[in-house]
Amino acid sequence: MSExxxxxxxxxxxxxxxxxxxMVVDTRRCIGCxxxxxxxxxxxxxxxGVNRTWVPYKVVGKYPAVKKQFLPRLxxxxxxxxxxxxxxVEATFKVEDGGxxxxxxxxxxxxxxxxxxxxxxxxxxxxxxxxxxxxxxxVDKCTFCFHRVTQNLVPACVQTCIGRSRVFGDLNDPASEVxxxxxxxxxxxxxxxxxxxxxxxxxxxxxxxxxxxxxxxRKPDVMELERAAFKNHFKI
Amino acid sequence: xxxxxxxxxxxxxxxxxxxxxIIGIVAGLSFLSYGSWITPALRPLRExxxxxxxxxxxxxxxxxxxxxxxxxxxxxxxxxxYLHFTSPLAWGSLNIVAFGVVSVLYILALVKRDESARTKxxxxxxxxxxxxxxxxxxxxxxxxxSRPVWxxxxxxxxxxxxxxxxxxxxxxxxxxxxxxARRVLHQYLLWSTAAVGVILISILGTTNYGxxxxxxxxxxxxxxxxxxxxxxxxxxxxxxxxxxxLLAPFGKQQGGLIVASVLVLVGSAAxxxxxxxxxxxxxxxx
Numbered sequence: 001m002s003e004x005x006x007x008x009x010x011x012x013x014x015x016x017x018x019x020x021x022x023m024v025v026d027t028r029r030c031i032g033c034x035x036x037x038x039x040x041x042x043x044x045x046x047x048x049g050v051n052r053t054w055v056p057y058k059v060v061g062k063y064p065a066v067k068k069q070f071l072p073r074l075x076x077x078x079x080x081x082x083x084x085x086x087x088x089v090e091a092t093f094k095v096e097d098g099g100x101x102x103x104x105x106x107x108x109x110x111x112x113x114x115x116x117x118x119x120x121x122x123x124x125x126x127x128x129x130x131x132x133x134x135x136x137x138x139v140d141k142c143t144f145c146f147h148r149v150t151q152n153l154v155p156a157c158v159q160t161c162i163g164r165s166r167v168f169g170d171l172n173d174p175a176s177e178v179x180x181x182x183x184x185x186x187x188x189x190x191x192x193x194x195x196x197x198x199x200x201x202x203x204x205x206x207x208x209x210x211x212x213x214x215x216x217x218r219k220p221d222v223m224e225l226e227r228a229a230f231k232n233h234f235k236i
Numbered sequence: 237x238x239x240x241x242x243x244x245x246x247x248x249x250x251x252x253x254x255x256x257x258i259i260g261i262v263a264g265l266s267f268l269s270y271g272s273w274i275t276p277a278l279r280p281l282r283e284x285x286x287x288x289x290x291x292x293x294x295x296x297x298x299x300x301x302x303x304x305x306x307x308x309x310x311x312x313x314x315x316x317x318y319l320h321f322t323s324p325l326a327w328g329s330l331n332i333v334a335f336g337v338v339s340v341l342y343i344l345a346l347v348k349r350d351e352s353a354r355t356k357x358x359x360x361x362x363x364x365x366x367x368x369x370x371x372x373x374x375x376x377x378x379x380x381x382s383r384p385v386w387x388x389x390x391x392x393x394x395x396x397x398x399x400x401x402x403x404x405x406x407x408x409x410x411x412x413x414x415x416x417a418r419r420v421l422h423q424y425l426l427w428s429t430a431a432v433g434v435i436l437i438s439i440l441g442t443t444n445y446g447x448x449x450x451x452x453x454x455x456x457x458x459x460x461x462x463x464x465x466x467x468x469x470x471x472x473x474x475x476x477x478x479x480x481x482l483l484a485p486f487g488k489q490q491g492g493l494i495v496a497s498v499l500v501l502v503g504s505a506a507x508x509x510x511x512x513x514x515x516x517x518x519x520x521x522x
Contacts, residue, residue: 089315111325113325121244137306
């Protein structure tokens, strides 16, 4: 993105002297092992029924030529995040040097405005009871593993990705792998029309996976039955 | 089939729609109490509307606080060190507090039977702050530009029209038997409900002609259970039927006005529910 396209002072991509972390997800390399999802769960003890990262898939094609299209999902750590704008108490904020969109748990009032604002469903409400941590009843999300990245480690999902589908780095550093991948490949972001300037870039993402699902075309009542079964299963 | 779709929960649940409904009546009643200073026919409603408004404000505020997952932290939203003015919720909370303070002062003046210019000024201030209540609730939805229907800029205007309609409906029930007040409220109810109808047609039209998300949301809003609530109860029974009734000779009589008022109240509750929940359904599949 050229500097001329920067419309909000909160945006830090291309700003000299500042880091702007991003993730590239090469969907051609994703085998759908869900190891990233498990690594994230292990790192954060994310409760049942909610995820910081998840890997939905669509089955495309016609038998016998069918295949699964995986689309690993997580918070897009947008350069112009609507969740930050919509939080009434600044519980959600963007780290200027790095671009992480983080959450202050002790300040969050649980109004869910940030959840409503996020076009990617990246945010979720933590349940009222958890086994190992007292952080409950507040909104949570992917942090790009802020605690690991500031220790010069990559996020847990990137560390564990056996296909090297997920690549993480500083997009403002022209020598980084993510800069190289973004510069040399055709990349896609989710819902670019929302103007959020997402910083999770996909290579080879199929529109079957990035657009609204055809499930929505099904009768709402059928959809509701499935949703009720899902909620009942996870007790949410 | 065989796809792995992760169902996400909706952000705002039905309790928020109840809050929208109550806060709309609060604003509408406040308008009526102020209107009694301008239109003598509404004078019998002045105290009733003001008392009803403050009582429902207390109920609505409790509902809003109870809806937070951290209810005791509602004070954070009034902490100047935390307040974030890019959020309509921040403005809304200040609006509610200011409205509550002015309403209490206004009611104290009414209790003292003070009919001076100062009390009228308080009524004016309360009505202006009351206007902010439906505006901020509508704006609260409009800022979420990724949600079809919510993102239409006409949403605050719709909420103002709904507030006038539901306030006039409650006023009609409170003013039962008063001929002069009934005639004025008949006009208020008719025109505000008709305005709601026009705005809904506009929203449905633009939604149906929108992109994929808008088209799918239109389907969700107009079919199945949500269609029954939105189109059946909200538009047909709660908007079109009362307008037709109010235009008929029977609608000008006390019985007709009461029936129309009840229909408008049921319809406006259904509309708020559908407008809140319907546009969230599609997002839960993404």
